[in-house]
Amino acid sequence: MRGTTVGALRGIGKTLVAIVGVLLTCAGATGLAFAYFLDSPAVLALRDGVVAILQRALPLVSHNLMPGHVIGWLTAAPWRFLLAPAGIVTLGVALLPGGGGFSVAAGDDGDPRSAGKATREDKRGQKKGRAEAARIAKKGNPAEAAELCIAIGLLDDAARYFLAAEMYERAAEIRHDQNRFVESAELYAKAGKPDSAGAIYAQQEKWDLSAEAYVVAGNLSVAAEMFEKAGNDRRAAQCYRKCDFPRYAAKAYIRCEEWLLAAECLEQVILEEGRGAQGDAQKHTEHMKLVRMAGNLYERGGRMDRALDVLAKHGAYLPAAELAEKSGKLERAAELYLEGRDPARAAKAFEAVGQGERAARILADLHRDRGNPEEAARQFERAGEWMEAGDLYRSVERFDKAAECYERFGDAALAAEMFALAGNRERAAANYERSGRYSEAAEMFALAGDSAREADLLDKAGENLRAGRLHLEAGRVEEAIGALQKVGADHAEFASAAALLGRIFRDRKQYPLAIAKLREAVSQGEVDRSNLEACFCLATVYEANGDWREAVDLYEKVLAVDYTYEDTADRLERARAQLAAQAAAPAPAAPSTTSGRYLIRGTLGRGGMGIVYKADDTVLDRTVALKVLPESLKESPQALKNFLREAKSAAQLNHPNIVTVYDAGEQDGVYYIAMEYVDGNTLKDIIKRRGKIAPRGIVHVASQMCEALAYAHEKKIVHRDVKTANTMWTKDRKAKIMDFGLAKMIEEVRNHTTVVSGTPFYMSPEQAIGKHVDERSDLYSLGVSVFEMATGTLPFTEGNLPYHHVHTPPPSARELEPELPEALAAMIDRCLRKDPAERYQSAREILAELRAAPL
Structure with missing residues (x-):
C-alpha cells in the first residue's frame, strides 16, 4: 500500500x-x-x-x-x-526514468549512518580546499580560488574571491543562489547589469531601488512603474514623459499637483490622438474631455493664456469663451462664443466692448433663424445692414420702415416703391427722382398736389409738353417756355408744343417769336381740324402784328373748316378793313432831298429797322448814314421816348472800332438816327463774296471787335445784336461795329410794328427764350460771328433755331475747318457755351487770348 x-x-x-x-x-x-x-x-x-x-x-x-x-x-x-x-x-x-521523485537523504545504501560518515569527510575536504584556495588567491588568482570554493561548496568564500577579482556578476549569481537577493541586486548593479538589479529589487519590493536601477538601464517605462509603486509620482512622471508615455505622465503630474507639466503632457496626447477622433463620436467625446482637462490644468497653473489657446485651438469654444470672459478678454470671448454657436452670449460680449453693430448683426441672424423677422429687421437696422433690414420689414408689410432702410442703403427705387405703399408721396417722389424714374416721381408729386415739382419732373422725364402745360396752368410762364422749347422738331408732340409756345409769345406780345413758333406748328400742311386752333392763333398774331394780308388768308382758311369757330368771322371782317386801309395809305415819308438839316443823296441799304440813306449834314458839313425808322414807332409813345434816350446814350460812345452815332430826332415827320458814314463793306458781304477768312485775318478783325465790345460794356451798354452784318470793314482795314443800343430799342418797339428785328442765327440761348441778357450774351454772338469768319457758315442754319441755340451742342469749328489753329477753335467753343457762367466773363479775356494765340 x-x-x-x-x-x-x-x-x-x-x-x-x-x-x-x-x-x-x-x-x-x-x-x-x-x-x-x-x-x-x-x-x-x-x-x-x-x-x-x-x-x-x-x-x-x-x-x-x-x-x-x-x-x-x-x-x-x-x-x-x-x-x-x-x-x-x-x-x-x-x-528521466525514476527522476522527479522524492527520496530520503541517505547514502547509496540507504543507511543514515553512511550519510553522516560522508558529511564528516566533506567537511575535512572543504577545510583542505579552503586552504588550497587561499594559497591560490595569494598567488594572485582569486578567480581560480573562487571556482575551487564553488566546487567544494564554499559559496561565501567563492563570492569573496570573485569580489576580489572584481567579477561582480559571478558574485551576484552566488548571492542570488544563497537567496541573499538585495546583495545580489547590488552586485548586479555594480557589474553593469542594472536590468537584473532592477528585477531583483522589484521581487523584493524595493521599488525605489528598482526604479533607479531601471533608470540606469534606460528602461524608463518600467522605472516609471516602480517609481509609482514607491509613491514618487514626480519621478514617475518624468520617466513616463521621457519614454513618450504622455498620458501616464499627465496622471502622475496631476497626483503631485504639477499642473502645468500635466497640462503640457495632456496637450501632447491631444495632438497625437486628435486625428483619430475625427468621425468617431465616442472618441471625439473623449478627445474633448482631454481638451477641457488640459485647459483646466493650465488655468490651475496660472497660465490663462495657454489655457485659452489650447481650448480654442482644439474646438472647446464655449469653455474657451467663458475663460476669456473671466480673464476680461471680452472681444476674444465674443468671437469664441460665435465659434461655439452661442450667438446670444456672443452679442452680449460684443455689446460690452462697444461693438454694438456687430452684436446687432449677430442678434439679427439669430432672430431671423428663429422666425422673428421684425425683431431681426430691427437688429439689422441697428447694425447698419439697411438692405437686409428693409427686406425683412417689407416681408411683414412695414413699408414705412422698409422705405427708410432702403433709402439709407441708397436704393432709391426700392425706397420710392415702399414710400408709395406707405402713403408718403412726397418722399416717394423724391426717391423716384433720385433713381432717375422721373415719370413716377411726377405722378407722386401730382398726388401730393405739388404741380411745380410735378412739372419739373415731367420735364426731366422728357414729357416736355405735359410739363409746359402744367407750368402754364400755374402761371410759371418762363418755366413753361423752357420746357416746351425742349420738344425737338422730330418729336410727335412738336406741333402741339410749338402751338402752345406761339400762344405764350402772343400773350406776351412777342409777335415775331409767336409767328415763328406758330408757323412751325402749322407747317406747310392744309388747315384741318388737327391744326385749326394753331391756325386761328397764328392769324390773331398776324392781326396783332399788323400783318393784315397773312391774317386775312388764315382767317379765311379757318372759316372754310369751321365757319362758327370762335370769333373768326368778326376778326376776318376787321382784318379785311385794315388791309383795305393799308392799301389806300400813302407810302412812308422820307427826309427831304432839298430842305432840312439832312439832305438825302442816295440809299445805302434796308435793314430790320428801316431804310439807311446816304445824306449830307448841312449844319456840320459832313456825310452821314441816316437811318429812318418806321412810322409805327409813333404808335408807342413810351417806346419812342426810350428810343430817344438810348440813341443819346449810344451817341456817347466814342471808339475807333464803333460806328459813331451823331444825332437822333425828327425831320419832316419821320424819326431818324444820324451815324458816322463808313466807306467799306460789312463782314457778311465780304464772307459771301470771298468765303472764309484766314486765321491771321480773323485774329486781326476779332481783336478789334473785342476792343469795341470791351469799351461799350465798360459803359454799361450791351449791343444785343452782334453779327457780321453789323460789323463794317473799312478801306483803311478797321473793323467798326454799328447799331449799338438799337437792338434794345427794337426789342421794345417791335410789338408795335410789322418789322421783325434781325434773325435768330446769332442769338444767345438766354436771348432766344426772352431772359435777361448782359454782356456775356454779346460774347456768345461774337463766338457765332468768329465761327462764321473761320468756316464760311453758321453753327445752326436750319430747323428750330432758338431750340438749337438753347439745347443743341454746336458743331466743332475744326471739324469744318481742320486747318484752324487750336487756340481759335478753343476760343470759339468757350464763347458758344450754353451757360453764361461757362463763357468768358469779359471781352478783355478774349482779347488777351487772341493776342497770345500762336498762329
Missing part, C-alpha cells in the same frame, strides 16, 4: 516538473527574442499578443502588477539567459 501511494505521488511530481520546464523554456525563449530580435515583425506581433494576455491575466493576480513589469523582468539579465536552460534541464529531469 505504501509503495502504491509513493508511486502515484512520484507520477504527479514528474508531471508538475515537466509543466514547469515547459513554462520556463517558453519564458526564456520569449525574453531572448524580446531582447535581441524586437525589430522582427513576428517578434513584435508576439509581444503584442503577450501584452494582451498579460493585461487580462495580471489583474487576477495583483492590481499593482503591470505588463511592463513582467516584460522588463523577462528581458533582464540573468533571467533571459537562465530561464530557457533551466526549463530544458527541468524538462529533462522530469522525463
Whole structure:
C-alpha cells in the first residue's frame, strides 16, 4: 500500500516538473527574442499578443502588477539567459526514468549512518580546499580560488574571491543562489547589469531601488512603474514623459499637483490622438474631455493664456469663451462664443466692448433663424445692414420702415416703391427722382398736389409738353417756355408744343417769336381740324402784328373748316378793313432831298429797322448814314421816348472800332438816327463774296471787335445784336461795329410794328427764350460771328433755331475747318457755351487770348 501511494505521488511530481520546464523554456525563449530580435515583425506581433494576455491575466493576480513589469523582468539579465536552460534541464529531469521523485537523504545504501560518515569527510575536504584556495588567491588568482570554493561548496568564500577579482556578476549569481537577493541586486548593479538589479529589487519590493536601477538601464517605462509603486509620482512622471508615455505622465503630474507639466503632457496626447477622433463620436467625446482637462490644468497653473489657446485651438469654444470672459478678454470671448454657436452670449460680449453693430448683426441672424423677422429687421437696422433690414420689414408689410432702410442703403427705387405703399408721396417722389424714374416721381408729386415739382419732373422725364402745360396752368410762364422749347422738331408732340409756345409769345406780345413758333406748328400742311386752333392763333398774331394780308388768308382758311369757330368771322371782317386801309395809305415819308438839316443823296441799304440813306449834314458839313425808322414807332409813345434816350446814350460812345452815332430826332415827320458814314463793306458781304477768312485775318478783325465790345460794356451798354452784318470793314482795314443800343430799342418797339428785328442765327440761348441778357450774351454772338469768319457758315442754319441755340451742342469749328489753329477753335467753343457762367466773363479775356494765340 505504501509503495502504491509513493508511486502515484512520484507520477504527479514528474508531471508538475515537466509543466514547469515547459513554462520556463517558453519564458526564456520569449525574453531572448524580446531582447535581441524586437525589430522582427513576428517578434513584435508576439509581444503584442503577450501584452494582451498579460493585461487580462495580471489583474487576477495583483492590481499593482503591470505588463511592463513582467516584460522588463523577462528581458533582464540573468533571467533571459537562465530561464530557457533551466526549463530544458527541468524538462529533462522530469522525463528521466525514476527522476522527479522524492527520496530520503541517505547514502547509496540507504543507511543514515553512511550519510553522516560522508558529511564528516566533506567537511575535512572543504577545510583542505579552503586552504588550497587561499594559497591560490595569494598567488594572485582569486578567480581560480573562487571556482575551487564553488566546487567544494564554499559559496561565501567563492563570492569573496570573485569580489576580489572584481567579477561582480559571478558574485551576484552566488548571492542570488544563497537567496541573499538585495546583495545580489547590488552586485548586479555594480557589474553593469542594472536590468537584473532592477528585477531583483522589484521581487523584493524595493521599488525605489528598482526604479533607479531601471533608470540606469534606460528602461524608463518600467522605472516609471516602480517609481509609482514607491509613491514618487514626480519621478514617475518624468520617466513616463521621457519614454513618450504622455498620458501616464499627465496622471502622475496631476497626483503631485504639477499642473502645468500635466497640462503640457495632456496637450501632447491631444495632438497625437486628435486625428483619430475625427468621425468617431465616442472618441471625439473623449478627445474633448482631454481638451477641457488640459485647459483646466493650465488655468490651475496660472497660465490663462495657454489655457485659452489650447481650448480654442482644439474646438472647446464655449469653455474657451467663458475663460476669456473671466480673464476680461471680452472681444476674444465674443468671437469664441460665435465659434461655439452661442450667438446670444456672443452679442452680449460684443455689446460690452462697444461693438454694438456687430452684436446687432449677430442678434439679427439669430432672430431671423428663429422666425422673428421684425425683431431681426430691427437688429439689422441697428447694425447698419439697411438692405437686409428693409427686406425683412417689407416681408411683414412695414413699408414705412422698409422705405427708410432702403433709402439709407441708397436704393432709391426700392425706397420710392415702399414710400408709395406707405402713403408718403412726397418722399416717394423724391426717391423716384433720385433713381432717375422721373415719370413716377411726377405722378407722386401730382398726388401730393405739388404741380411745380410735378412739372419739373415731367420735364426731366422728357414729357416736355405735359410739363409746359402744367407750368402754364400755374402761371410759371418762363418755366413753361423752357420746357416746351425742349420738344425737338422730330418729336410727335412738336406741333402741339410749338402751338402752345406761339400762344405764350402772343400773350406776351412777342409777335415775331409767336409767328415763328406758330408757323412751325402749322407747317406747310392744309388747315384741318388737327391744326385749326394753331391756325386761328397764328392769324390773331398776324392781326396783332399788323400783318393784315397773312391774317386775312388764315382767317379765311379757318372759316372754310369751321365757319362758327370762335370769333373768326368778326376778326376776318376787321382784318379785311385794315388791309383795305393799308392799301389806300400813302407810302412812308422820307427826309427831304432839298430842305432840312439832312439832305438825302442816295440809299445805302434796308435793314430790320428801316431804310439807311446816304445824306449830307448841312449844319456840320459832313456825310452821314441816316437811318429812318418806321412810322409805327409813333404808335408807342413810351417806346419812342426810350428810343430817344438810348440813341443819346449810344451817341456817347466814342471808339475807333464803333460806328459813331451823331444825332437822333425828327425831320419832316419821320424819326431818324444820324451815324458816322463808313466807306467799306460789312463782314457778311465780304464772307459771301470771298468765303472764309484766314486765321491771321480773323485774329486781326476779332481783336478789334473785342476792343469795341470791351469799351461799350465798360459803359454799361450791351449791343444785343452782334453779327457780321453789323460789323463794317473799312478801306483803311478797321473793323467798326454799328447799331449799338438799337437792338434794345427794337426789342421794345417791335410789338408795335410789322418789322421783325434781325434773325435768330446769332442769338444767345438766354436771348432766344426772352431772359435777361448782359454782356456775356454779346460774347456768345461774337463766338457765332468768329465761327462764321473761320468756316464760311453758321453753327445752326436750319430747323428750330432758338431750340438749337438753347439745347443743341454746336458743331466743332475744326471739324469744318481742320486747318484752324487750336487756340481759335478753343476760343470759339468757350464763347458758344450754353451757360453764361461757362463763357468768358469779359471781352478783355478774349482779347488777351487772341493776342497770345500762336498762329
